[in-house]
Amino acid sequence: MKKIVFSLAVMGAFVSCMQAQKAKEKVVVKQVQQKKVTSIDSATVRKHLYTLASDEMQGRKPGTEGMEKATQYIENEYKRIGLKPFKGLEGYRQNFTHKGIEMSNIIGVLEGKSKKDEYVIVSAHHDHLGMKKDGEGDRIFNGANDDASGVVGVLALAEYFANKGENERSIVFVCFTAEEMGLVGSKYFGKDIDPTKFVAGINLEMIGKTPSFGPNTAWLTGFERSSFGKIVQQNLKGTGYQLFPDPYKKFNLFFRSDNASLARLGVPSHTFSTTPIDVDKDYHKVSDEAETLDIGVLTETVKAVARGTESIINGKDTPTRVEIKE
Template sequence: MNRIKSLLIFAIIAVFSVSTFAQEKIHIDTTTVRKHLYTLASDDMAGRKPGTEGIEKAAQYIEGEFKRIGLKKYNNLKTYRQNFEHKGIKMFNVIGVLEGKSRKDEYVIVSAHYDHLGTKKSGEGDLIFNGANDDASGVTGVLALAEYFAKKGKNERTIVFVAFTAEEMGLVGSRYFGKDIDASKFVAGINLELIGKEPKTGPKTAWLTGFERSDFGKIIQKNLEGTGYKLFPDPYVKFNLFFRSDNASLARLGVPSHTFSTTPIDIDKNYHQVSDEAETLDVGIITETIKAVARGTESIINGKDTPTRVVIKEKKK
């Protein structure tokens, strides 16, 4: 009887140890997450509208973090910026690369848009659209994931980290990025948007746009089993969100590219308002979501899983 008890206790300890070890593998520093969020959503960035001094400051911050982390330049670019012009406005995506080991010619893109709406032209009181949730929270995720995977150093596939510009103007930055790529080499797109609030699915959950369009979401769900974190299909189908964020630019090329989000947008009073400030968000939720994305996508980044390609047929309204 004592031997049976001993074996049972040993088994429980072993399971607990394995679980604890698995949880400890994801190191995302909450202090750094807070720093990224509050910097990018600060009044000093003046709403990060393309063509303004504010977005220039945001780009410089992202570039500085890419350099600190040790990311390489993309393709033949001499800097982290992919420069182009749109409607007379000089724009730039900010791109950093973590080269893969055994499958470096296969790419996974991790993205978010760093632009927002700028400032009100007139009025009283707060005039700055800080864009904390939309989408400083997502860019925070990109920076944190870049640091996580760079420190881990075990990505078999190459990871391309991108802060897209001018998403709010019609996915301009991501469309430009997609113009000259070989889409067949991009195996997945991981886009982060509005990850700073608890969704209606409850704590430690997120939702994914276009869930039914590839098996990307099912791969994430499988990888999250036993972690206490769950991923759900987009509950806002009528809003057509799959086509309203930067994932769509790559998805239209066949890349299984989807957006992670946590925000209950149907009742969010801060969306596209000057009240979308860092203080309205939960840094803990952002941190837990980043950890979940890291764990959920790791098998794709390491080459174990390859999501099915997306076939785009936009639904008629």
């Protein structure tokens, strides 16, 4: 009898210990989940950047093996994060043909709660110039700042908002193709949507270098065309990060990135940037390598975009519409 009692006591202690261990593990898991929710970390930013701007991607020109590798990488990240396909699509690719080249926009959706039929688009272009046909030395246009940096932002923001789980509006994450060929991908996307359901466009272009305004700053194209920029400025008060209107008006940048395709439809769609297209010494050169970017600048800019646009994504603020008169 004593042996039975002793055995039961040992079993009870073992079960108790196991329960305590499981409870401890649950706390650790919860802490990890909370960390994911509240952080856009530089390690993840670095991983995305160095992958997308690697020589293996061969400059990400539409129709090439390198572009297919980049597309698969983005698709795998969408799947890992848990994004859903866009309406009417079986997967993340919106396939079409342009000038005999088969290409794809890569689209993933994070469905909203109370306003799931209202959309905020977060975008960047994942294509670049490919490779030089001949010559010595480096022949790959890696396109790190233009625009692997923007795609990094799209992926980081997708994971951030998915983990946070507080978006009242649906978020459409898009990596547009063939921007370098004349905004081809974003124009195609715009043909098949109801623009009245898109309340804002957050486009990211060349966000990996310190801007002329100094550290912890970015600028927005078409600032005066809607209330979008002022909403972001208000949300960034007290954060130590500042957003300015585009200071490079002579470059007509509002119409030179994918935001323009949606803005022409009335969507308050603007581009965040830290580097002006025609001033960056590495712009459209083989020297646009991941090593030339500042991971800290890139990470802090993505964090600022998240904080600055969160009230729009959560349904609190709605920017005024854009009117284009050319």
